Amino acid sequence: MSATRARLWVRGLYAVTPDIADTERLLQLTRAALSGGVRVVQYRNKVASLATLLAQARELKNLCAAHGAALIVNDYVDVAIEADADGIHVGRDDRSCIDAREAVGADKIVGVSCYDNLENARAAERNGADYVAFGSFFPSRVKPGAVRPPVDLLTKAKAELTVPIVAIGGITAENAGQLGRAGADAVAVISALFEATDVTAAARKVIASFESRS
Numbered sequence: 001m002s003a004t005r006a007r008l009w010v011r012g013l014y015a016v017t018p019d020i021a022d023t024e025r026l027l028q029l030t031r032a033a034l035s036g037g038v039r040v041v042q043y044r045n046k047v048a049s050l051a052t053l054l055a056q057a058r059e060l061k062n063l064c065a066a067h068g069a070a071l072i073v074n075d076y077v078d079v080a081i082e083a084d085a086d087g088i089h090v091g092r093d094d095r096s097c098i099d100a101r102e103a104v105g106a107d108k109i110v111g112v113s114c115y116d117n118l119e120n121a122r123a124a125e126r127n128g129a130d131y132v133a134f135g136s137f138f139p140s141r142v143k144p145g146a147v148r149p150p151v152d153l154l155t156k157a158k159a160e161l162t163v164p165i166v167a168i169g170g171i172t173a174e175n176a177g178q179l180g181r182a183g184a185d186a187v188a189v190i191s192a193l194f195e196a197t198d199v200t201a202a203a204r205k206v207i208a209s210f211e212s213r214s
Contacts, residue, residue, distance in 0.1 A: 003163070005086065006109045006130035009040040009070040010164040013207045014188040016042045016074075018142075018195075023056050027063055029194050034067040036203025042089055042111075042188070044074035057083035072111060077103045087111065087130070097127040111166070116149035118157055125163050132161065133188065136169020137179060142190050143169070151182045158183030173202070176210040184210075 015038045020026040030041060043060050045053060057073055061083050064071040072087045073080035077100055080088045087109025090100050097112050104110065111131045112124040121132040134153055136146035146169060157165050167179040168188035176187045187210055196202035 002087070002107055002109050002130050005070070005107075006111075006164055009086070009109070010111075010131045010166060010186050011039065012186055012210060013038050013193075013203055014040050014042065014166055014186040015193055015203070016044050016168070016188050016190045017060075018190055019045050019047050021048065021052065023052075023059060026056060027059055029199055030060060030063060031067075032199035033193055033203050034064070034069055036200040037207045038069060038203055040070045040072060040186070042072045042074055043085070044190075050076075050079070053079050054082055057085060061085055070109065072109060080104060080108070089113070089133075097124050097129050101128045116147045116153065118153060118160070121157055121161060125161055129163060131164040131166055131185075132157070133166040133168050135167055135188070137167055138170025138172075138175060140170040140191075151178060154179060154183035171206070173205040173209045176206050177212060180210045 015033045041064055043057050053076055057079050061071045070086040072089050073085045074089045075094045077088055077095055088100050088104050089111040091113035100110050109130045112129045114121040114132045114134055124132050134149055136143055136148060164185040166186045166188050167184040171187045171189050172192040179187055189206055193202050
C-alpha cells in the first residue's frame with residue numbers, strides 16, 4: 001500500500017519546507033506551492049520546538065489533504081505519527097529505515113536520503129523504503145557542505161531500483177530538466193520555490209522544466 005502511494009505522489013516537484021516559525025506564513029507559502037502543482041510536501045524544520053513541530057505538521061497535513069497531496073515529515077517519527085502524516089523521511093543521522101518502518105507501520109511512506117551512495121539505496125529498498133533521495137547535485141545554500149554526486153548516479157539508480165528516485169540540492173527551473181533526463185522521478189526544491197516572489201509561478205516553472213526534460 002505504501003509503495004503504491006509513493007509512486008502516486010513522489011513524482012514531479014517535491015517541495016521541502018524551510019525553517020519558518022510563523023505558522024500562518026508557512027501555510028501561505030505551502031498553499032501557493034500546492035496551487036502550482038506540488039504533489040508531495042516534506043515538512044522539514046530543524047530549529048522549532050517539539051510543540052511547534054507538531055502544531056505545524058497538523059496544519060500542513062490538513063492543507064495537503066485538502067489539495068490531494070501527501071505530507072512527509074522529516075526526521076521526527078513521533079511528530080509524523082501524531083500528525084497522521086502520510087510518511088516519514090530519514091537521513092544518515094536519523095532512525096534507520098527499518099526502525100522508521102516499524103514505527104509508522106506498513107501503510108505510511110518511508111523515504112531515505114542516500115546522498116551519493118547507490119549501495120545505501122539498494123539497502124534502503126531491501127529494507128522497505130518506498131523512495132530514495134540522492135544529492136546535493138548542485139551547490140545548495142541550505143546544505144553548503146553536502147556531498148556532490150555525479151548526475152549519472154541517477155541513471156545508474158534508475159536501472160537498478162524499482163522505487164521512485166528523488167534528486168535534491170540546488171535545483172532550479174534551469175537544471176530540473178537535466179535531472180529528469182538522467183532518471184529522477186522527482187526533484188526536491190526548497191530555496192528556488194519558497195524564496196521566490198511568486199511561489200505558485202515558481203512551482204509551475206520547475207514542473208514544466210522537469211516534465212519537458214529541457
